Structures are given as structure tokens and as C-alpha cells.
Amino acid sequence: MIALIDYGIGNLQAFLNLYQRLHIPVIVATNPEDIEQADKLILPGVGHFDYAMQLFNASPMRDTIVRRVLEEDVPILGICVGMQMLAFSSDEGDEPGLGWIPGHVRSLKDTLAHTNLPMPHMGWNDVLAAEDAPLFRHFISDDTRFYFLHSYYFEPQSAEYCMAKCDYGVPFSCAVRNGRVFGVQFHPEKSHHFGEQLLKNFAEL
Numbered sequence: 001m002i003a004l005i006d007y008g009i010g011n012l013q014a015f016l017n018l019y020q021r022l023h024i025p026v027i028v029a030t031n032p033e034d035i036e037q038a039d040k041l042i043l044p045g046v047g048h049f050d051y052a053m054q055l056f057n058a059s060p061m062r063d064t065i066v067r068r069v070l071e072e073d074v075p076i077l078g079i080c081v082g083m084q085m086l087a088f089s090s091d092e093g094d095e096p097g098l099g100w101i102p103g104h105v106r107s108l109k110d111t112l113a114h115t116n117l118p119m120p121h122m123g124w125n126d127v128l129a130a131e132d133a134p135l136f137r138h139f140i141s142d143d144t145r146f147y148f149l150h151s152y153y154f155e156p157q158s159a160e161y162c163m164a165k166c167d168y169g170v171p172f173s174c175a176v177r178n179g180r181v182f183g184v185q186f187h188p189e190k191s192h193h194f195g196e197q198l199l200k201n202f203a204e205l
Contacts, residue, residue, distance in 0.1 A: 002203055003029035003038030007059040009052055010044025010082065014189035018196060024203045032064040040203065041065065041074060045081030049105065049152070050093030052081045057095075069100065075180040076100075077135075077202050083154060083176065083183030092152055101178040102157035109151055112169045120151040121168045127175070127186070129164035135175065135182060135201050136164060139194070146186035146194055148174075153185060180205070 002019060004012045006028050019026035029035050043065075045052045056062060068074040078086045087097045090105035097105070109119050127144045129136035136144070146166075153172040156162050163182070164175035174185040182202070188195030 001038050002026045002040045002042060003034055004042050004044065005035075005059075005061065005065065006030050007061065008055045010046055010079075011189060012044060015042060015044065015199070018189060018199060019203070022196070022200055022203075024200070029061060032061055035061050035064045035068060038068075039074065040205070041069070041076040042202075043076055043078040043082035043085065045079065045083075045085060047081060048092060049081060049084055049090040049097075050095045052085055053093070053095040053097065056085065066098075069181065073180055075182065075202070075205050078181075078183040079189075080150065080185060080187060083185055084152060086176070086178075086181060086183045087154055090152060100181045101154075101161050101176050101183060103161060103173075103176065104155050104157075105152050106155045107151065108153050108168070108172075111153075111172075115169045117169045120149060122149045123147065125166050125168060125186075127164050127166050129175065130162070133163040133175070133177070134205060135177075135184070135198050137201050138197055144194060145191070146174075146184075146188065146198075147190040148186045150185055154183065 084105045091107045162173040163177045166174040
């Protein structure tokens with residue numbers, strides 16, 4: 001059973017529809033009991049880093065999620081700002097992140113200040129995944145594209161945490177991993193069959 005964490009932010013309906021279409025058991029989690037019955041978790045997120053962290057920290061599910069991820073090794077997938085929340089901190093705010101994947105969230109605008117590229121980074125872009133990345137099984141490496149919409153990116157503390165890269169003026173990590181904690185910057189729920197395959201891979205871990 002996959003639990004979509006509803007802490008007040010994120011597009012849950014698109015994930016719910018996709019998993020139901022794949023006949024994969026899924027629920028929208030709104031309380032600790034929902035988290036307890038899940039064997040995988042998805043942490044969506046949109047908007048401002050601090051706001052997302054404040055909502056998450058105020059959620060009655062927070063402590064149960066932390067225990068299940070850190071003590072019971074339940075897989076979790078952070079998406080967009082949900083991925084950024086897995087870092088130690090972010091240039092976008094002052095709240096501490098969860099720190100489950102060592103790294104810091106950087107401003108893409110500042111990094112690309114020397115270019116004329118439009119911000120935010122929006123639209124389809126190629127993704128190059130590591131050969132052993134479990135979320136990218138069954139992909140053709142030179143034909144993998146996902147939909148992006150973001151102004152910040154995850155800079156892992158070490159290359160070992162990078163699962164896939166994208167290039168927008170500079171190469172950056174667009175998918176990260178630390179054990180059974182995963183994060184992707186792009187939107188799989190908006191990425192057609194590429195996103196469907198990635199979410200199916202997560203369900204089959």
C-alpha cells in the first residue's frame with residue numbers, strides 16, 4: 001500500500017489517479033493510522049520551502065513518518081519541493097530540512113546569473129540516470145524525459161547521493177537517493193509514460 005502524504009500541499013489527485021489506473025493499492029494519508037498501514041510513502045510538495053516545512057512539521061503525521069522512515073526503513077519518495085525537504089537546508093528559506101539526504105538546496109537563478117536562460121526552469125528536459133538507479137529501471141538512457149517546473153535544485157553533499165542529472169545551463173542533480181529515501185525534482189505525474197514507469201518502479205521496490 002502506497003500512502004500519499006496529505007499535509008496540506010501538493011497535487012495528490014494526479015498520483016491517486018495514476019496508481020488507481022495501474023491497479024496499485026494507494027491511499028491519501030491524513031492521519032498517523034494511514035501512515036502505519038503503508039509500506040511506501042510519497043511526499044509531494046509545491047511552493048515555498050519554508051511554508052512546506054512548516055506545514056509538514058505541524059502535521060499530526062510527522063512523528064509517525066519520521067519513525068517509519070528512519071527506524072523501519074520504509075521507502076519514501078519526495079517530489080519537487082518534497083525532494084528539497086529531504087535536504088539539510090535551502091537557499092529559499094530559514095527552516096531546517098529533514099536532512100535525510102545530505103545536501104543543500106541552491107537557487108537556480110543565482111547559479112545561472114551568467115546566462116540569459118528564463119526562470120523558472122519549466123518544461124520537458126532530458127534526464128540521464130545512473131545505471132544502477134532503481135527508479136529508472138526499464139528506461140532507455142538516451143530517451144528519458146521529464147517535466148520540470150522549479151527555481152531551486154538539490155545539491156547533494158556527495159556524488160554518491162545523485163541518482164540522475166539534468167542540464168539547464170549547468171548540469172544539476174534532479175534525482176537523489178540515500179538508501180530507501182528517494183527524491184526527484186521533476187513532476188512524474190505530469191511526465192506521461194516516463195513518469196508512470198518511474199512511479200511504477202517505486203511501487204515495485
